[in-house]
Amino acid sequence: MPDGFIAFELDLMGAVMNQLVPSLDAMASAPVSLANTQALPDAQGVYLLIYDGQVRYVGKTDAEAGLRTRLSRHARKFEQRRNVRPEDVQFKAAQILVLTAMDIESRVIAHYGSEWNGSGFGSNDPGRERETTAKPPQGFDARFPIDIDLPLEVLPEGERSVHEALVSLKIALPYTLRFELEPGARGSHAFRTRPHPDLAASSVNIPARPLTVRETMQLIVQALPEGWQATYFASHMILYKEARAYAHGQPI
Numbered sequence: 562m563p564d565g566f567i568a569f570e571l572d573l574m575g576a577v578m579n580q581l582v583p584s585l586d587a588m589a590s591a592p593v594s595l596a597n598t599q600a601l602p603d604a605q606g607v608y609l610l611i612y613d614g615q616v617r618y619v620g621k622t623d624a625e626a627g628l629r630t631r632l633s634r635h636a637r638k639f640e641q642r643r644n645v646r647p648e649d650v651q652f653k654a655a656q657i658l659v660l661t662a663m664d665i666e667s668r669v670i671a672h673y674g675s676e677w678n679g680s681g682f683g684s685n686d687p688g689r690e691r692e693t694t695a696k697p698p699q700g701f702d703a704r705f706p707i708d709i710d711l712p713l714e715v716l717p718e719g720e721r722s723v724h725e726a727l728v729s730l731k732i733a734l735p736y737t738l739r740f741e742l743e744p745g746a747r748g749s750h751a752f753r754t755r756p757h758p759d760l761a762a763s764s765v766n767i768p769a770r771p772l773t774v775r776e777t778m779q780l781i782v783q784a785l786p787e788g789w790q791a792t793y794f795a796s797h798m799i800l801y802k803e804a805r806a807y808a809h810g811q812p813i
Contacts, residue, residue, distance in 0.1 A: 718769040
């Protein structure tokens with residue numbers, strides 16, 4: 562190299578970690594409740610979920626889903642799970658102003674360890690292929706399965722199409738509810754506009770009292786023509802025109 566020149570690499574990640582980890586360790590945590598999480602800015606940053614005194618999950622937010630959105634989503638998830646309550650889980654969150662293009666999440670995971678990362682905690686719809694395998698629920702879902710026996714006020718009293726009821730239920734629930742669509746329907750919004758014809762043609766009457774999700778799905782199956790089956794899994798529910806036994810699913 563010529564005199565007067567060096568190749569200098571700025572260790573920005575090292576500087577962030579050297580300041581971030583002590584700050585996270587020193588700060589107080591708060592319960593993962595909707596009241597607490599919705600008070601956060603919807604900003605980019607990282608957060609920890611703490612259960613039984615240990616960091617169980619490390620998350621990183623982006624510009625589309627910031628700290629408020631992600632942690633509020635987690636708060637709702639814990640509201641309808643067995644063996645855990647929102648107040649049992651604590652969070653620590655840090656807004657990071659210089660975050661773009663830095664793989665800070667993996668570095669924080671490596672520092673704290675995180676039992677729930679990679680366990681299905683942050684997963685989306687597992688899809689039909691997962692349901693047809695003989696693989697039992699694992700990780701987060703095995704320990705904290707969804708609770709479909711909590712009384713909820715999701716659907717107002719009165720008569721509506723089964724499709725309308727299912728759409729409202731799908732949007733309200735903090736876990737996946739998947740139902741059969743018309744042949745060839747694809748896309749994330751197809752559940753709103755392209756239901757199976759039976760769902761649009763059938764009506765369900767919702768009584769004037771809180772119903773559990775189990776009771777609601779039983780009413781919906783009763784309102785449909787013969788041959789429909791609702792099935793409960795540890796992580797989600799499905800409704801299809803089928804008569805099928807699943808290794809790790811239970812008909813509702």
